[in-house]
Structure formats: C-alpha cells, structure tokens
Amino acid sequence: MxxxxxxxxxxxxxxxxxxxxxxxxxxxxxxxxxxxxxxxRIQQKMEEARRARDLALERMEKAARRFKQENPGTQTAHILSLTMVELAEKLKEGSLSPESVLYSYMGKALEVNREVNCVIDFIHGCEDQLQKVKQQKEKGLLYGIPVSIKDHIDCKGHVSSAGLVKFLGQVKEEDSVIVQVLKSQGAIPFVKTNIPQTMINYDCSNLIFGQTLNPLNHQKTPGGSSGGEGALIAGGGSLLGIGSDVAGSIRLPSSFCGLCGLKPTGFRISKLGVISPITGMNSVIGMLGPIARDVDSLALCMKALLCEEMFRLDPTVPPIPFDEEVYTSSKPLRIGYYEEDGYFQPSPSMKRAVQQTRKLLQEAGHTIVPFAPPKIDYMVDELFTRGIFSDGAAHLVDSFKGDIVDPNLKSQFNTYKLPALVKRILAIILKPIVYRTEFIAKWRKQKLDVILCPVLGPAFNHGYAGKLFAATSYTNLYNVLNFPAGVVPVSTVTRADEEELKHYRGHYEDPWDKRLKEAVEGAVGLPVAVQCVALPWQEELCLRFMKEVENLSRGMRRNA
Structure with a gap:
C-alpha cells in the first residue's frame, strides 16, 4: 500500500x-x-536487595549467637566500653581475643540496627579475615579492630549500591585499596552501612534500604552521606568507620551524632575501588576518611592507613607517612576563628560552641585571631555548585534511568534536571574567581597555624536536609579549598539555645533561613560541635588541634 x-x-x-x-x-x-x-521491575530489584540484606543479617546474628553460647564468660559490656586505643592495646598484649571483640561488636551492631536501620550488609568474609589476622606474624596497628564501611566503598563479594537500583547486583570482585590496607593492618571490616540515594544529600535515606534514624533522637537525621556510619558508631555498634566527604559527608554525621570525624586532604588516602554517581567534579575534591568516638582513634587510623602498603597499592597517593611528632606537640598555636561565614547564619548553639571553645583555647595560652573567609557567596555558587556538577549533572541524572527518586532528594533532583541552556545562562551570571590562592594568602598574612569555625548543627529534623543544601557552606568550603578539616563535639544544645532560636531570622530572612530554624528546633540535649581546619597535607596538625579542643571542652560538655 x-x-x-x-x-x-x-x-x-x-x-x-x-x-x-x-x-x-x-x-x-x-x-x-x-x-x-x-x-x-525496579520494585522487584529493590525487594531482592532487601531480601539479600535480611539473609546477611540473619547469618550475622547466627554467628554472634553461636559465639555467645560457646563462650558464655565473654565480657561483652567491658569490651564495648573501651576506647579504640585501649582496645588495640589489650588485643596486642593478648588480654582480649580478636574473636571476643568481633562477635561482641557484631551483636551490638545488630541491636543498633534494629533500632535505627543503619546496616545494609554483613561482610561475611570477616570471619576468614579473623583467622588470617590471628596467623599474622606481625600484629598491625589495627590488630583485631572491627571496622564498619560506608556502602559505596568496595568490599570483595559485596555490592556497592550508592542507594541506586543501577548498581544492584554488581558484586565486586576485589576490595578497594583502603579495605585492603585496613586488612593488612589487622583490622576486620565487618558491616557495610546505609547512605542517602546518590550521596548528594546529608540525610540518610534511600528507597532500597529505607531511612536511617539518629540513635540520640529518632526524630532527627544522623546526617549524611556517611549517615549509616554516624548512626552505628553513635549507637555503640562500631568504634571506627570509614566514610567519604564531598560537601561535609563525614563532618555532618559527626556533628549530628556527637562524634569525631576527619576529612583529609584529597589524594592523601587512596580512592581506588570507590563508586560514585557523579563524574567531572572539577573544583570540588572528595575523599575518604575516618569517623570515631574520639580524636586518638582518628589519629591511630590515619597512622595505620598512611603506610607502605597503601603507597604500593596506589602509587598516585603521595608517600607521606603519619608524623607522630606533630600530633603529640604541645607548642602553642596561632588560631584564626570565625563565628559565622556571612552566607548562612549559624544556629544559636553553633555560634555558642565556637565562642566558648575560643575562650577555652585563649585561656590555655593559644593566640586567637579573628578571620573572615573571603567571598563565601562566590565560593558556594560558583566554585562548589558548578565544580561538583561540571558536567551539568548529566551523569547523575542519567544514573536515575530505571530508578525512582527518593522523596528526600526530589527538591535537589529537580534542579539537576534544568535544561542545559538554563544552566549555561546561570554559569554566565556566576563569574569564576581564583579563590584558593586568595584564601591561603590571607591565611599566611595573618600567620595562622589552624582555623576554628562552626560546623552545621545540631541534628536536623527529618526531611530538611534535602531542602537546605546551601547550608553546607560551613563544610563545603574546605572541599573546594582541599584543606583537611575535622569535627569535635564540644557541648550540647541548651534550653537557652532553644529559646534564642525562636528569634532566629537568618541573614536574608528568606525561605531557606526559615527552614534552618525549623530544621534544628527540638534539639535540647543533642551534641554541638566545632570544626578544626589546617592547610593541605597537614592532617597531623589538624588532629593535634582537634585533640586540644577535645581535652579543653570536656568540662564544657559536662556542664552543658
């Protein structure tokens, strides 16, 4: 026809x-x-992933129960009460066995998970690793220490999902470099933890494994994207976790959950074997780093990671071992500080935490110097936002083909879907600047060693993190600058803070300022932290400063 x-x-x-x-x-x-x-089809894939998780957790529970039945005299409560440094010493001297520690933490992790939904997989090879550790001639720095691992960091025989259906079923054939190095130092990776979908959010929810709750207050998020790590460690189910940080993803869970966390300089720790739904990050440097209950644990972890094995496995990592002398120094510091960045007004407790910490540092003999970060609005709008999505978010949007967007990510995702022409017009309006050089020049001019500043907090109510991405200006600044930055809890939210919050207006009195007020309300008793910053490649100095803040703030935490 x-x-x-x-x-x-x-x-x-x-x-x-x-x-x-x-x-x-x-x-x-x-x-x-x-x-x-x-x-x-999407729902079927999700259900299969959930069934696999449930089976893995059943296997984990059977192993923990079996050990408990065979070893009724195990002092589980005592083991769980020890700091990581204390535990490492007892394991090394032989007064505690690696089995008793691993199975005690397996049992506790299951208990915490039932409460807050933070574990997404049991690393079944941990029992084989336990036997290998016992047979090692030389005991590594992390001998017998159980470690939790963020979802998107590859572990042999397991899936790295990034909270996306796209990656389900892709079982990894080998460990990431960081997991290999942990194992070489005697550590025992034993669980993988939950994240927000795509990890470009500081909540902790995805449609595959659900919402993770903050163990300190179930109405609050544990933060993200390393939120499963924050929740598990704060709940007592792990004492060392490996997270990652692109805009605050280690530091925000640490702040929200009352933990210590370190974002190192980019490339100081290998990122080989880590998946990401984002490509083309230009001016924003993401990296891996530790989360723990105290600063000494972070330092021990960094000392263990910065070893010949890492430098051999990934020759792109600069072979700079941990400098113990810098970490243990007691030399007075010249400390720059700011209470707010001029872009997002801090909550009352955030500001008070910096003020009180500054006073304690000054009384301890350190020199305190006011510092104002230059051009924060340009940094957030130009260098961070454009830098993290230098491909126009095309790869991220493409990752959602054959998937469903988590409700907590929808407001952000709608922005990422803007037509390319609109994005180009926005790019013309936002003028690029040479920022890092300007920032360091100001730092040098004031002869600073380190900087004390706020970190976003306290913990947000559920549903707000995805609507307040701009509030990460306090953390994403140091991803753009590629400076090491750590978080230390120093106080808790008081009733006076909560009362003052009623009068919070923000810098612009716009919808975002109103949302921040709503996001943090109802937080009396929850942790408040500060951020400690050093120049690139000076993780040891950053940790030394964090340790000083931790020691000085102990009284403040007790009296809050």
Whole structure:
C-alpha cells in the first residue's frame, strides 16, 4: 500500500472524534502501563536487595549467637566500653581475643540496627579475615579492630549500591585499596552501612534500604552521606568507620551524632575501588576518611592507613607517612576563628560552641585571631555548585534511568534536571574567581597555624536536609579549598539555645533561613560541635588541634 493510499484510508478516521479519543486514550494507557511495568521491575530489584540484606543479617546474628553460647564468660559490656586505643592495646598484649571483640561488636551492631536501620550488609568474609589476622606474624596497628564501611566503598563479594537500583547486583570482585590496607593492618571490616540515594544529600535515606534514624533522637537525621556510619558508631555498634566527604559527608554525621570525624586532604588516602554517581567534579575534591568516638582513634587510623602498603597499592597517593611528632606537640598555636561565614547564619548553639571553645583555647595560652573567609557567596555558587556538577549533572541524572527518586532528594533532583541552556545562562551570571590562592594568602598574612569555625548543627529534623543544601557552606568550603578539616563535639544544645532560636531570622530572612530554624528546633540535649581546619597535607596538625579542643571542652560538655 502506497503512503497516499494509506492516508486515504486513515483520513476519515482522523476526522472521527471517537477514533481520536480512542487513540489518545490507548496511547496514554500504554504509557501508564509501561511506567507501571518499569516501576514493578525496579520494585522487584529493590525487594531482592532487601531480601539479600535480611539473609546477611540473619547469618550475622547466627554467628554472634553461636559465639555467645560457646563462650558464655565473654565480657561483652567491658569490651564495648573501651576506647579504640585501649582496645588495640589489650588485643596486642593478648588480654582480649580478636574473636571476643568481633562477635561482641557484631551483636551490638545488630541491636543498633534494629533500632535505627543503619546496616545494609554483613561482610561475611570477616570471619576468614579473623583467622588470617590471628596467623599474622606481625600484629598491625589495627590488630583485631572491627571496622564498619560506608556502602559505596568496595568490599570483595559485596555490592556497592550508592542507594541506586543501577548498581544492584554488581558484586565486586576485589576490595578497594583502603579495605585492603585496613586488612593488612589487622583490622576486620565487618558491616557495610546505609547512605542517602546518590550521596548528594546529608540525610540518610534511600528507597532500597529505607531511612536511617539518629540513635540520640529518632526524630532527627544522623546526617549524611556517611549517615549509616554516624548512626552505628553513635549507637555503640562500631568504634571506627570509614566514610567519604564531598560537601561535609563525614563532618555532618559527626556533628549530628556527637562524634569525631576527619576529612583529609584529597589524594592523601587512596580512592581506588570507590563508586560514585557523579563524574567531572572539577573544583570540588572528595575523599575518604575516618569517623570515631574520639580524636586518638582518628589519629591511630590515619597512622595505620598512611603506610607502605597503601603507597604500593596506589602509587598516585603521595608517600607521606603519619608524623607522630606533630600530633603529640604541645607548642602553642596561632588560631584564626570565625563565628559565622556571612552566607548562612549559624544556629544559636553553633555560634555558642565556637565562642566558648575560643575562650577555652585563649585561656590555655593559644593566640586567637579573628578571620573572615573571603567571598563565601562566590565560593558556594560558583566554585562548589558548578565544580561538583561540571558536567551539568548529566551523569547523575542519567544514573536515575530505571530508578525512582527518593522523596528526600526530589527538591535537589529537580534542579539537576534544568535544561542545559538554563544552566549555561546561570554559569554566565556566576563569574569564576581564583579563590584558593586568595584564601591561603590571607591565611599566611595573618600567620595562622589552624582555623576554628562552626560546623552545621545540631541534628536536623527529618526531611530538611534535602531542602537546605546551601547550608553546607560551613563544610563545603574546605572541599573546594582541599584543606583537611575535622569535627569535635564540644557541648550540647541548651534550653537557652532553644529559646534564642525562636528569634532566629537568618541573614536574608528568606525561605531557606526559615527552614534552618525549623530544621534544628527540638534539639535540647543533642551534641554541638566545632570544626578544626589546617592547610593541605597537614592532617597531623589538624588532629593535634582537634585533640586540644577535645581535652579543653570536656568540662564544657559536662556542664552543658
């Protein structure tokens, strides 16, 4: 049949409204049907992942129960009460066995998970690793220490999901470099922890494994994207976790959960074997780092990681071992500080934490110097926002094909889907600047050793993190600058803080300022932290400063 003949046959049909209506209805029904079939396939993949998690946790529970039955005299409560440094010493001297420690933490992690939903997989090879550790001739720095691992860091035989259906079923054939190094130092990676979908959010929710709660207050998020780590460690189910940080993803869970966390300089720790749904990050440097209950644990972890094994496995990592002399120094410091950045007004407790810590440092003999970060608005709008999505967020959006967007990510995701033309117009409006050089020049001019500043907090109520990405200006600044930055809890939210929050207006009195007030309210008794910063490659100095703050703030935490 020729095209003309076909048209003659169809032409009368187009004129019939009933036929047109049927065609349109049929097309719409087909679209709806295809969408439903697509959603059903997605749901099936999610259900399979949840079943796999449940089976893994059942296996973990059986192993922990078996050990408990066979070793009824194990002092679990005592083991769980020890700091990581104390535990490492007892394991090394042989007064505690690696088995008693591993299975005690397995049992506690299961207990915490039932309460807050933070564990997404049991690393079943941990029992084999336990036997290998016992047979090692030389005991590594982390001999027998159980370690929790963030979801997207590869572990052999397990999936790194990033909270996306796209990555489900992709079982990794080998460990990431950081997991290999941990094992070489005698550590025992034993669980993987939950994250927000895509990890570009500081909540901790995805449609595969659900919402993780803050163990200190279930109405609050534990933060993100290393939120599962924060929740598990704060709940007592782990004492050392490995997270990652692109805009504050180690520091925000540490702040929200009352923990210590370190974001190192980019490339000081290997990132080989870590997946990401984002490509083309230009001016923003993401990195891996530790989360723990105290600063000494962070220092021990860094000392263990910065070893010949890491430098051998990843020659792109500069072979700079940990400088113990810098960490243990007692030389007075010249400390720059700021109470707010001029972009997002801090909550009352954030500001008070810096003020009180500054006073304690001054009384301890350190020199305190006011410091104002230059051009924060340009840093956030130009260098951070454009730098993290230098491909126009195309790869991130593409990762959602065959997936469903988590409700907590929708407001952000809608921005990422803006047409390329709109993004280009925005890019013209936002003028690039040479920022890092300007910042360091100001630092040098004031002869600073380190900087004390706020970190976002206290913990947010559920649903707000995805609507307040700009509030990460206090943390994402140091991803753009690529400076090491750590978080130390120093106080708790008081009733006076909560009362003052009622009068919070923000810098611009816009919807985002109003949201911050709503996000942090109802936090009396929750931890408040500060941020400690050093120049690139000076992790040891950053940790030394964090240790000083930790020691000085002990009285403040008790009296809060």
């Amino acid at each position: 020729t095209l003309e003949r076909l048209w003659q046959v169809l032409d009368p049909l187009w004129a019939d409204p009933r036929v047109l209506s049927a065609l349109f209805c049929g097309s719409a029904a087909a679209v709806v049907l295809l969408k439903r079939l697509g959603h059903r």
